[in-house]
Amino acid sequence: xxxxxxxxxxxxxxxxxxxxxxxxxxxxxxxxxxWGIMGIALAIYYITxxxxxxxxxxxxxxxxxxxxxxxxxxxxxxxIWPHEFYYVAGLLIMAGIGLFLVxxxxxxxWCGYACPQTVWTDLFQHVERFIDxxxxxxxxxxxxxxxxGKITKxxxxxxxxxxxxxxxxxxxxxxxxxxPTLTHDFWIGSAAFVAYATVGVLTATTFILGGFMRExxxxxxxxxxxxxxxxxxxxxxxxxxxxxxxxxxxxxxxRASEGALTGDCIDCEQCVAVCPTGIDIRxxxxxxxxxxxxxxxxxxxIMSQIGKPRGLIxxxxxxxxxIERSGGIGKPVLKTLLRPRTIIYFIVWASIGLAMLxxxxxxxxxxxxVQHDRNPLFVQLSDGSVRNNFxxxxxNMEARPRVFEIAIEGLPKAQIWDENGEHQTATQTIAVATQxxxxxxxxVFVAAPGIGPARSSFSMIMRAQSNxxxxxxxxxxxxxxxxxx
Amino acid sequence: MVESKRxxxxxxxxxxxxxxxxxxxxxxxxxxxxxxxxxxxxxxxxGYVILFPAWPMLSGATQGYxxxxxxxxxxxxxxxxxxxxxxILRSIAQTPIDQIPQxxxxxxxxxxxxxxxxxxxxxxxxxxxxxxxxGYANLNDDDWLWGGDLATIQQTIxxxxxxxxxxNTRFSQMPAFEGILxxxxxxxxxxxxxxxxxxxKGNAKSVQGAALFSTNCSSCHGGNGxxxxxxxxxxxxxxxxxxxxxxxxxRTTIRKARFGVMPSWRDRLDPVTIKMLALxxxxxxxxxxxxxxxxxxxxxxxLVNGKP
Numbered sequence: 001x002x003x004x005x006x007x008x009x010x011x012x013x014x015x016x017x018x019x020x021x022x023x024x025x026x027x028x029x030x031x032x033x034x035w036g037i038m039g040i041a042l043a044i045y046y047i048t049x050x051x052x053x054x055x056x057x058x059x060x061x062x063x064x065x066x067x068x069x070x071x072x073x074x075x076x077x078x079x080i081w082p083h084e085f086y087y088v089a090g091l092l093i094m095a096g097i098g099l100f101l102v103x104x105x106x107x108x109x110w111c112g113y114a115c116p117q118t119v120w121t122d123l124f125q126h127v128e129r130f131i132d133x134x135x136x137x138x139x140x141x142x143x144x145x146x147x148x149g150k151i152t153k154x155x156x157x158x159x160x161x162x163x164x165x166x167x168x169x170x171x172x173x174x175x176x177x178x179x180p181t182l183t184h185d186f187w188i189g190s191a192a193f194v195a196y197a198t199v200g201v202l203t204a205t206t207f208i209l210g211g212f213m214r215e216x217x218x219x220x221x222x223x224x225x226x227x228x229x230x231x232x233x234x235x236x237x238x239x240x241x242x243x244x245x246x247x248x249x250x251x252x253x254x255r256a257s258e259g260a261l262t263g264d265c266i267d268c269e270q271c272v273a274v275c276p277t278g279i280d281i282r283x284x285x286x287x288x289x290x291x292x293x294x295x296x297x298x299x300x301x302i303m304s305q306i307g308k309p310r311g312l313i314x315x316x317x318x319x320x321x322x323i324e325r326s327g328g329i330g331k332p333v334l335k336t337l338l339r340p341r342t343i344i345y346f347i348v349w350a351s352i353g354l355a356m357l358x359x360x361x362x363x364x365x366x367x368x369x370v371q372h373d374r375n376p377l378f379v380q381l382s383d384g385s386v387r388n389n390f391x392x393x394x395x396n397m398e399a400r401p402r403v404f405e406i407a408i409e410g411l412p413k414a415q416i417w418d419e420n421g422e423h424q425t426a427t428q429t430i431a432v433a434t435q436x437x438x439x440x441x442x443x444v445f446v447a448a449p450g451i452g453p454a455r456s457s458f459s460m461i462m463r464a465q466s467n468x469x470x471x472x473x474x475x476x477x478x479x480x481x482x483x484x485x
Numbered sequence: 486m487v488e489s490k491r492x493x494x495x496x497x498x499x500x501x502x503x504x505x506x507x508x509x510x511x512x513x514x515x516x517x518x519x520x521x522x523x524x525x526x527x528x529x530x531x532g533y534v535i536l537f538p539a540w541p542m543l544s545g546a547t548q549g550y551x552x553x554x555x556x557x558x559x560x561x562x563x564x565x566x567x568x569x570x571x572x573i574l575r576s577i578a579q580t581p582i583d584q585i586p587q588x589x590x591x592x593x594x595x596x597x598x599x600x601x602x603x604x605x606x607x608x609x610x611x612x613x614x615x616x617x618x619x620g621y622a623n624l625n626d627d628d629w630l631w632g633g634d635l636a637t638i639q640q641t642i643x644x645x646x647x648x649x650x651x652x653n654t655r656f657s658q659m660p661a662f663e664g665i666l667x668x669x670x671x672x673x674x675x676x677x678x679x680x681x682x683x684x685x686k687g688n689a690k691s692v693q694g695a696a697l698f699s700t701n702c703s704s705c706h707g708g709n710g711x712x713x714x715x716x717x718x719x720x721x722x723x724x725x726x727x728x729x730x731x732x733x734x735x736r737t738t739i740r741k742a743r744f745g746v747m748p749s750w751r752d753r754l755d756p757v758t759i760k761m762l763a764l765x766x767x768x769x770x771x772x773x774x775x776x777x778x779x780x781x782x783x784x785x786x787x788l789v790n791g792k793p
Contacts, residue, residue, distance in 0.1 A: 375614030379625040379770060382723035389625075389770055419768065423627065445770050450724070 020142060021215060021278035023125060024135035024270070028297025037113045038122055046167070049174035053077075058436030059399035066176050072437070078360055079437075081397055083367075090356045094349055099224075101345035103231040105337050107238050107315075111225065112292035117217050120168070120210040121276065124161055131157045135273055161211045162203065169202030215277035218290055225287050233318075235339055239291045240316035241271070241282040244325040264308045271295035271313055281313055291315075366404065367395040368462040368472040377479040380450070381423070386480050387447040394442070394462065396434040403433050403465045406444070411458035411478055414448040423447055431465070446478065454482045574598075578757045582635045583775045585764060592764065599765025602758045606750070615769055619728050620745055625769045628725040630717040631655050633773035639763035645749030646717065654749055657716040662701065663740040670697055675735045681710045681722050682730060 053063035053076055060067065065074040073080040073088065080087050102109055111118060131153055132138045144150050173195050174182060185191040186199075209217055218225060232238070246265030265282070272280050274295055279288040281295050299313040320330030373389035381387050396402050407429040408416050415426035419442070426447070434440040448456075460474045490502040493511055501512045515523075533539065537549040573594045577585065585591050604613065610621040617623035622630065631641050641655060648654040662671060670693075677694025679685045699708065705718040712720035719727060728734055728743060750759055766772070 376616035376623075376625055379616070379623070380724055381626055382628040382720065382725050384724045387626075387770060422774075443768075 018216060019278060021276065022135045022138040022142070023276045023278075023294075024273040024298075025129055026270075026274040026294050026298045026301070028294075028300055030293035031297050034113060034122065034292060034294070038119050041114060041116075041119050042123070046171045049171065049179045055079075056399050058401075060178055062178055064175060065178070068176055079397065079399070081395070084363075087356060087360065090352055094352050094356075097345060097349045097352070100231060101342060101349055103228050104233065104236055104345060105342045107232060107236045108225070108228050108289070108291040109237075111218065111228070111290035115224075115290075117209060117222070118276075118290060118292065120164075120206060121214050123164065124210040124214075125276065127160045127164070128157060131160070158207075158211070161207055165203040165206035165210070166199065168206045169199035172202050173198050215288065215290075218277060219288050225290075229287065233341070235317050235319055235336060235341070237291075237315045237317055237333065237336060238285050239281060239289060239293055239296065239313065240321055241265075241284070241313050242311070242316065242321070242324065243282070246282070246312050264303065264312050266302070266306060268302055270298040270302055274298040364470050364472060365397040366402070366462065366464060366470075366472060367397070368404075368406070368460065368474050369393040369395075370460055370474045370476055372476065372479075378481060380481060381447060384450045385447045386450045386478075387423075387445055388478055390444050390446065390460075390476070392442050392444055392460070394432060394434055394440045396436065396438055396440065399437050401434060401436050403431055404462050405429050405431050405465055405468075406460050406462045408446060409459045409461055411446070411448050411456060414446055414458070414478070416444055416446050416460075418442050418444045448478055448480075450480060452480055454480050456480075574757050577760060582639055582760055582763060585760075586635075592768075595761040595764040596768050598758070599761035599763070599768075602754070602762050603765055606754065607762070610747070615766065617727075620743075622727060623725070624766050625771055626725055627771040627773075628720065628723060629771070629773065630712075630714065630719055630727070632714050633767070633771060634775045635763055635767050635772070636775060638766055638772075639760060641747070642759050642762055643749065643751045646747040647744060648746065648749040651749050655717055657705070657718065658744065659705070659718075659738075659742040661740060661742040666697065666701070666739075671736060671739050673697055674702070674739055675732050678710065678721050678735055679730075679732060682724070683722075684730060 048064050049062065051063035052061050053074075054061055055074075059079070060074060062074065063076050065072075067074065071082045078087075099110055128138065132141050141150060141153065170186070173186075177195070182191060182195065186195060213221075243263075246263040248261065248263050249265040249267040250262040251267055271282065272278075272295075274297070275281070276292060276294065277288045277290060279286055281289060293315065296311075296313050296315070300310040303310050303312055315333060316324070316330065317336050320336070324330050369392065371391045371393075373391060377388070379387045379389070392406070394404055396404070406416070408414050414428065415423065416428065416430050417423060417426035418430050418432070421430065423445070426445075430444065432440060432442055456478045458476055458478055460476060461471050462474075463471045488502040489504065490499055490512075492499055493509075496511060498511045498513055501510045503510060534547075535549070536551045537553055538546045539549065540547040573591065576588075576591055577595050577598075580588065580591060585595055603611075603615065607615070611617055611624055612621075615624035627633070629637075631637060631646070644651060644653040644655060646655045647657075662674075666674070673690045673694035674697050675694070676685070676688065676690035677692075677698050680687045680691040680694070685691075698706075698710065702710070705713055705716045706721055707713050707718070710721035712718050724730075726734070727745070728738055750762075754762075
């Protein structure tokens with residue numbers, strides 16, 4: 001990043017060239033937590049599309065499937081139709097509020113642990129260390145002239161990156177079609193063009209964002225750090241360098257032994273060396289800090305080596321920092337999590353979730369939609385009665401064929417029949433057979449005596465023959481001549 | 486003006502060399518990306534001029550190496566669409582019209598095709614919903630002058646009604662009774678027709694009209710006025726009137742007679758379109774079942790027999 005001299009000195013410049021980051025390997029509590037979350041996140045991502053879920057013969061047996069071609073979204077026992085997209089909207093709202101909750105409770109934990117950019121960058125950095133060696137070796141290699149050794153290592157590293165990127169894109173498309181079939185089709189070259197295009201684009205973005213752009217995505221491209229900065233308050237957990245304990249810094253213990261006033265920080269720069277975004281946490285909270293806490297691990301290790309208590313760099317709220325600076329003792333971490341703001345976020349988040357669960361469990365899996373034919377609105381029949389035509393759409397949202405009964409109510413002496421029926425033998429109900437998980441469109445005819453008001457209200461009531469408890473009612477109007485058509 | 490180009494110190498950029506009251510202008514070079522895009526556009530334009538029609542000439546324009554024209558593209562797209570529809574149109578052509586309703590896919594396609602053709606050729610008289618106007622039949626109802634099963638409708642469309650100079654056209658002619666019957670007799674007939682269509686109560690005039698009806702009208706309209714499809718003679722007892730059922734209109738009809746004409750479409754439309762039109766009209770709600778023996782549906786057979 002640009003230093004002050006860059007902006008004010010002789011060679012002032014508005015452009016700061018990227019300083020490449022070579023983060024050092026580190027081990028510790030948070031590194032292990034990061035390993036664990038990375039493992040879980042990648043496992044969820046790669047394995048989910050391969051989970052099978054039996055829905056019977058009429059629906060796909062993939063547990064999680066976004067079937068764009070047939071406009072269905074399957075998630076275990078929940079199936080969502082396009083008109084129920086508000087459930088997806090609800091999930092997105094929950095994800096948003098969930099991020100608010102996480103941010104107000106534990107700061108930028110999303111950035112540090114779970115964000116795909118972080119997870120894949122982390123993965124790529126491990127590959128990098130495996131091939132190029134740790135920080136110093138990487139720096140040497142970067143500065144080395146292009147020779148056989150460097151080319152070999154670069155090609156090896158980029159190949160592994162490309163391989164991972166390819167599987168990242170490859171796993172993504174599995175969510176949108178039957179995974180085993182698509183895998184087969186993909187390799188014999190008969191999958192849809194969009195599948196290859198998606199894999200191509202995602203391979204490229206993973207390779208570029210994870211391999212080369214890395215922390216620049218977080219610092220320059222991603223809007224989320226900016227939003228989070230507004231969401232953080234003095235009670236949010238931040239990775240904090242406890243300057244009141246660390247300053248003034250010393251280079252080693254020599255000065256301390258000479259009796260000078262020294263802090264615990266020995267300026268070993270380990271916190272800078274391990275930082276995946278290349279910042280110096282000792283400069284205070286900053287947008288480049290994704291709170292991955294690797295500097296805590298690095299610093300804790302040094303502190304134990306020089307015999308000082310751990311936590312010179314630690315998760316700490318701004319409030320606690322103020323207390324500790326004036327000699328007090330901050331609240332334990334768990335206590336900072338429970339406060340009105342986090343509780344309110346949690347209640348809102350959980351209420352939306354519970355409301356959606358309730359709505360999903362209570363929803364009817366069929367729907368009747370009726371459209372009155374408008375040209376003509378009514379037809380005079382020879383026996384003096386009047387006929388109205390309707391186009392009805394029946395959604396059978398269960399994965400089995402069902403027969404529905406549609407009855408007319410509120411129209412005396414009316415009859416209903418469909419294209420297979422006839423006026424003479426028509427009754428007050430018709431039965432419509434529907435395919436599993438489909439919309440059935442039927443034209444129906446309703447006839448009623450011609451003597452009556454120009455517009456009379458009536459209803460069509462639909463019930464499944466297999467379960468007559470639940471009904472869907474459509475309120476309609478029967479038109480007769482003289483209605484000022 | 487004196488050329489005094491110099492390097493501007495703070496920016497390191499050369500000036501254009503002009504100076505107005507101490508104000509100079511930087512000669513900032515074009516951004517590299519812009520320049521590359523600009524040159525790429527020129528290359529693109531060269532390729533475009535070679536491949537596609539570009540230069541206007543005295544008559545027409547340069548053809549372009551690819552020979553592309555928008556008319557050609559339209560023709561190709563129309564042909565592609567015709568090829569797409571060809572198999573189903575061929576099936577419709579090959580299947581007897583009575584059997585098409587048994588094939589859901591053919592039926593839907595035919596009804597859609599008929600709907601499209603109806604909007605071009607038929608709406609001028611029958612209205613966009615096919616609900617007719619006085620003198621032009623409503624195709625939605627269950628009253629048919631010449632018959633409402635598929636084959637009969639198809640026949641009516643093929644040969645028309647009272648199409649001049651056409652041998653197979655449906656033909657009948659009601660005499661104009663003005664001059665044959667006296668005005669009071671015509672009034673009696675009007676009273677009778679309005680009586681049998683239950684628009685007014687019987688009275689002395691309608692009783693006299695009954696006798697006149699049986700002498701003058703029953704040969705076509707039937708003894709009870711129930712009509713006769715062989716002559717396209719309407720049923721006078723139902724609620725549906727082609728020209729109107731009020732006393733004045735009935736009187737005019739009897740005095741002047743009616744001579745409605747529908748063109749024959751045999752030479753104007755292809756057989757598949759006519760077939761699809763018949764299926765569309767039949768699907769509008771008033772279609773009758775086919776009387777043929779090979780119609781397996783007993784319900785529909787009964788419907789035919791149930792017709793007066």
